[in-house]
Amino acid sequence: MAYLVSHPDEVKIVSRRFGQGAANLDRYLELDGYKAVQKALAMEPDAIVNEVKNSGLRGRGGAGFSAGMKWSFVPKQSAKPKYVLCNGDESEPGTCKDRLIFEHDPHSVIEGVTIAALAVGAQTGFIYIRGEYRYLSLIMQKALRDAYTRGFLGKNIFGSGRNLDIYWHGGAGAYEVGEESALMESLEGKRGIPRIRPPFPAVVGLWGGPTVINNAETLASVPHIILGGAEWYAHLGPPKNGGTQLFCLSGNLQKPGVYELPMGYNLKKMIYDVGGGIPDGRNLKAVVPGGSSTPCLTADEIDVSMDFDSLAKAGSMLGSGGVVVIDDAQCIVKFALRTMKFYKHESCGWCIPCREGTDWLEKTLTRFHGGGGLKKDIDNMQYLSENMLGRTFCPLGDAAAMPTIAFVKKFRKEFEDHLEGRPCPYEKEGAVEQLPVFAH
Amino acid sequence: MRFSDQFEARFAEMVPHYPTKRSALVPTLLYAQDEIGFLSDEVIAELAQRLELTELEVRNVISYYSMLTTRPRGKYNVQVCTNISCLVRGGEEILLHCQKKLGIRNKGTTPDGMFSLEEVECIGACSWAPAAQVNYDYHENLTAEKMDKVLQEYRQKSAQ
Ligand SMILES: Cc1cc2nc3c(=O)[nH]c(=O)nc-3n(C[C@H](O)[C@H](O)[C@H](O)COP(=O)(O)O)c2cc1C
Numbered sequence: 349m350a351y352l353v354s355h356p357d358e359v360k361i362v363s364r365r366f367g368q369g370a371a372n373l374d375r376y377l378e379l380d381g382y383k384a385v386q387k388a389l390a391m392e393p394d395a396i397v398n399e400v401k402n403s404g405l406r407g408r409g410g411a412g413f414s415a416g417m418k419w420s421f422v423p424k425q426s427a428k429p430k431y432v433l434c435n436g437d438e439s440e441p442g443t444c445k446d447r448l449i450f451e452h453d454p455h456s457v458i459e460g461v462t463i464a465a466l467a468v469g470a471q472t473g474f475i476y477i478r479g480e481y482r483y484l485s486l487i488m489q490k491a492l493r494d495a496y497t498r499g500f501l502g503k504n505i506f507g508s509g510r511n512l513d514i515y516w517h518g519g520a521g522a523y524e525v526g527e528e529s530a531l532m533e534s535l536e537g538k539r540g541i542p543r544i545r546p547p548f549p550a551v552v553g554l555w556g557g558p559t560v561i562n563n564a565e566t567l568a569s570v571p572h573i574i575l576g577g578a579e580w581y582a583h584l585g586p587p588k589n590g591g592t593q594l595f596c597l598s599g600n601l602q603k604p605g606v607y608e609l610p611m612g613y614n615l616k617k618m619i620y621d622v623g624g625g626i627p628d629g630r631n632l633k634a635v636v637p638g639g640s641s642t643p644c645l646t647a648d649e650i651d652v653s654m655d656f657d658s659l660a661k662a663g664s665m666l667g668s669g670g671v672v673v674i675d676d677a678q679c680i681v682k683f684a685l686r687t688m689k690f691y692k693h694e695s696c697g698w699c700i701p702c703r704e705g706t707d708w709l710e711k712t713l714t715r716f717h718g719g720g721g722l723k724k725d726i727d728n729m730q731y732l733s734e735n736m737l738g739r740t741f742c743p744l745g746d747a748a749a750m751p752t753i754a755f756v757k758k759f760r761k762e763f764e765d766h767l768e769g770r771p772c773p774y775e776k777e778g779a780v781e782q783l784p785v786f787a788h
Numbered sequence: 789m790r791f792s793d794q795f796e797a798r799f800a801e802m803v804p805h806y807p808t809k810r811s812a813l814v815p816t817l818l819y820a821q822d823e824i825g826f827l828s829d830e831v832i833a834e835l836a837q838r839l840e841l842t843e844l845e846v847r848n849v850i851s852y853y854s855m856l857t858t859r860p861r862g863k864y865n866v867q868v869c870t871n872i873s874c875l876v877r878g879g880e881e882i883l884l885h886c887q888k889k890l891g892i893r894n895k896g897t898t899p900d901g902m903f904s905l906e907e908v909e910c911i912g913a914c915s916w917a918p919a920a921q922v923n924y925d926y927h928e929n930l931t932a933e934k935m936d937k938v939l940q941e942y943r944q945k946s947a948q
């Protein structure tokens with residue numbers, strides 16, 4: 349089972365109750381559980397929205413959109429029921445944080461969904477958990493049952509006269525379903541093909557009703573903001589990047605693990621101090637800072653603040669907090685190939701640039717890595733990726749293109765080292781998948 | 789077509805949660821598959837009827853989701869992640885090791901029906917890579933030796 353780590357620089361807020369048995373409702377109550385909901389019940393809905401807005405909380409699912417702002421887009425009056433949908437599909441390679449929240453603190457997600465529902469006037473919430481996380485859906489189902497038993501959910505919650513139902517829902521293996529509109533399709537029992545926007549889910553969402561969709565970590569942060577106050581939370585991070593983030597450190601590190609650090613924490617420190625540096629006396633080659641879809645940074649680009657705006661300035665993204673460290677024994681071409689194989693597998697096939705682009709890129713990278721690369725492939729890969737950008741219905745096309753562009757641009761020499769039939773300089777025996785080599 | 793009482797209880801509880809019946813489809817398919825082993829023609833016909841869908845609609849959904857299958861698999865489905873965090877920590881070597889140990893290729897099943905093998909995308913165990921799931925159980929920080937032990941444990945479990 350996923351074990352817990354700690355480091356003195358951590359600021360434990362979302363992870364505060366990890367390892368403390370808080371999946372048990374009584375224990376959760378001892379640890380200030382459900383106090384935030386009771387406080388929110390006494391607040392005006394607009395006041396809740398404003399508090400979340402002022403806290404600077406930005407979506408932890410990848411895009412980094414202001415949570416309070418998103419909530420404020422939900423119309424006050426609606427003929428159709430409103431919904432809150434918690435996104436626990438967590439499938440971005442490099443990301444394994446929502447898993448810990450569901451395992452150690454499921455009630456904090458329920459509390460977050462409840463507060464969001466109070467803020468936008470919804471009476472139904474769904475917590476969508478990916479199919480592979482079966483043990484977590486069992487934990488969540490028990491947590492929901494317990495909350496119903498105490499009257500925290502259902503009719504007249506906490507004796508407030510308000511009604512709220514929250515249900516669990518499960519996936520069955522699909523990354524694309526994490527995309528918010530595909531998530532709704534999946535919940536409606538369909539293939540996870542995205543919807544055209546606008547209209548945005550906040551206006552037309554689940555079954556046509558206004559729907560707030562937030563990542564599990566975003567929602568689990570909300571109760572702490574309500575209790576601790578917007579001001580306190582905002583000041584934990586740099587301006588406009590409030591709070592802390594669960595950073596999933598993985599790859600070639602001494603001490604990989606999920607660490608909760610303030611927004612804006614220095615990446616170099618994160619790798620060498622928190623993560624304990626690179627093992628076996630090797631050196632850093634590159635780091636993927638926010639999950640597989642974010643452009644990599646080279647070893648001399650890591651003196652950067654890990655927050656949404658600083659990483660955007662550095663030409664990458666904070667994404668979902670998945671920091672994947674790559675040492676100098678790894679082949680970037682292989683890494684780029686594995687990344688593309690993933691996106692090709694997960695593309696829903698609706699848009700031609702994404703469907704054909706990921707397929708061609710995967711084929712080219714496979715041939716290239718297998719020793720059949722042509723010099724013109726290098727420019728072609730970059731050209732092809734650049735032409736996918738912004739030309740698709742959902743951001744998966746960009747997610748496939750952006751990292752590829754960075755790999756080709758920043759590690760061109762490594763691509764060139766594979767040319768002229770030379771075997772991969774890094775390949776361990778037997779692990780190469782070969783496609784037929786084309787003649788020049 | 790008979791499912792277990794537990795399945796029926798879950799199904800009966802789940803359907804009223806949604807304004808449309810078909811919304812229960814994806815989790816229901818997975819529960820049915822867990823019981824029957826795969827999504828047989830009979831299961832598809834039954835669920836289509838219950839959720840007021842055509843069989844084609846159900847098949848369309850099944851073909852989209854990677855965990856759902858219409859073909860039988862081994863009793864223990866060994867799913868090895870080779871995505872990026874696992875890749876750099878030897879995920880491919882674990883997969884190769886399993887291929888050799890079990891004598892089957894990706895998506896194959898051993899002749900005795902005990903194991904099947906699958907290369908999978910990220911399973912949310914990146915910080916504990918390389919990782920694999922056997923059915924729903926996680927096995928993390930794997931090495932070839934540890935993987936052998938895991939396989940052995942399932943063999944023993946099956947013999948009991
Ligand atoms: C291909 C794709 C996959 C995504 N997967 C996830 C996911 O697994 N979990 C998640 O919370 N957000 C995911 N997102 C982002 C969601 O679309 C959405 O922005 C997010 O759930 C909103 O919540 P937030 O504002 O709290 O981040 C994904 C986006 C794309 C384009």
Ligand code: SF4
Nearest residue numbers: 696698699702740742
């Ligand atoms: S970008 Fe890709 S995944 Fe997204 S809608 Fe288009 S084809 Fe589907």
Ligand code: FES
Nearest residue numbers: 869874910913914
């Ligand atoms: S990359 Fe293997 S579990 Fe995430």
